[in-house]
Amino acid sequence: MVGGSVPVFDEIILSTALMNQVISFHSVSGTLVCQAGCILEELSQYVEARGFVMPLDLGAKGSCHIGGNVATNAGGLRFLRYGSLHGTVLGLEVVLADGTVLNCLSALRKDNTGYDLKQLFIGSEGTLGVITAVSIQCPPKPRAVNVAFLEAARLLCPQPCSPCSRSLHLLHPCRALGGFFRSGSVHPCSLQLWSVWPRPPRPAPCPAMTPPPVPGRAEQALCPLRTRSLATAGCLHASPLGPKTPSAAQGCPGFAEVLQTFSTCKGLLGEILSAYEFMDAECMWLVRHHLHLTSPVQESPFYVLIETSGSRAEHDAEKLNDFLEQALRSGLVTDGTVATDQMKLKALWALRERISEALSWDGYVYKYDLSLPTDTLYDLVTDLRARLGSQAKHVVGYGHLGDGNLHLNVTSEAFSRSLLDALEPYVYEWTAGHRGSVSAEHGLGFKKKDALHYSKPPAALRLMQQLKALLDPKGILNPYKTLPAQA
């Protein structure tokens, strides 16, 4: 993503792949101590067999090493629940540039003895030392995991109908025309719609809705009190949220609902909420077109994936039902599916996790990984669509909304200098203008190092240079990366 581990000029590649042993695991505390070359997925399987989980999970889990995860301070899909590696890593063994083995491989939860040196190496991208072993706190394995994949709503029937006043809202007559209720009724991927609830009899179509002109194309239906087709959205008639701010409502219809769903979700799911991810309609198009994945919900400008992880299935299901009921009743969400079994969970996660892969099939990809205040996070995407026009093939936004992390990706048939010039420094300036970060979770590597000053003041850059000079005076550790040539 940022070329952090890619040799560019005269580097020597150092692989820790053979350092792949678990050193110890404490079955009461859940503290895992292992060598740096252990593959994340293998560690996950190891600790899961003992009733724990790794505090991080990434799309790249099948190949990435824990040492690299720590060196890059990888974020990923469990960040919302378990936080940053700055919190879960208890200790590190690091080889310094002069060959000193710095053994700070503590397994203690509390150790307030002076500077917390391990923190310097977490996220340093190998520029200050080579991580050779990691001590990490693993949380207990949740006994119940649910994933809900939802269509963020911008469609509300202006006429409340009695048959759909509770959780059956999903069977709102307006929706009976589309989605899972089309002929066949069960989606090819066989995910059951709201399998947590019994399926009620199908109600008659709502008279307030015009039937879709083409059978099965429910997205073309027009609500008479709305001005635009459901596919293009934009009509906020009867929105449960009332008037929106221009940025959230006019800039990107539907995103206000994504945000409001997140607030509702935090309030109602509380401690069992473990992921809140979002993707826009173009992402869905890409995974469908390039990877042939099928969407379990109808066309929508935005989709959200919510994961809960808890210790008692009934308790979690009850909480999730309450949340879904509220989200559906208030019209924040209009369609969705819930999964509890492994295969279905994976199928839903794949829609989100494989966006990056789908993008790489689309052409040349310009990638940005930004931290932004959530309420303005998507404005950059809409702004760029207008700015780039037909120069770009796709401008997409997705990411870890729960962490305020936008993955902004732009594709074009081939690399274009003029497109890059339209993107940079514009994206960085926009981000700095909103007090965001130019790298939320992927680091700076080779490609983003010169953008560091957009997120750090000159004094911080100077201190970083001084630390580098102190720990690696000859500049042999991951040279040309992370720090700009001149502070």
Ligand SMILES: O=C(O)CC[C@@H](O)C(=O)O
């Ligand atoms: O490719 C990207 O833009 C992000 C990749 C990864 O961090 C993800 O969340 O899918």
Ligand SMILES: [Zn+2]
């Ligand atoms: Zn990510």
